[in-house]
Amino acid sequence: MIVEPGTVAHTEFWPLTRVQEVTGLSKTTLYDLMKTGRFPRSYSYQFTDKRRFWLSNDVKRWQQNQVPNRRTELEVEIDSEFDALLK
Template sequence: MCADLEFWKLKAVVQKCGLSKTEIYRRIAEGRFPAAHSYGGEGARRFWLSTEIEEWQRQILAGETPTYTPE
């Protein structure tokens, strides 16, 4: 695993990307943003991998259209 890998909560993703919570979830549903992962069973906590968000940012800056499997 990468030493730079971090688990980010939604608040951190909003701050890093400059998108609102609503826009993040809209893009996830459209397959244009990485979906959250979860852990913890029934009371699952959701998080994003920092490496996936950084790759999304790289693609945006490169003028590419990121695509993901919609949730």
């Protein structure tokens, strides 16, 4: 069976340290974003409530959603500068 990247079968369980490494965000920032629903929730393992993990696909999807917003802001800035040059 071939597992395609981005599919549920390809999802990894990432601990906090991996999520911090991938996103560059601190533990405090991650949990603050989770509280407000702006970052994917974490899950606890069935055998313990102390260890938590995030689904890699959820984190990757969140990262991808950050890029279009930035591009949109940049496009607006470029458009306004271009319009100013035309005047």
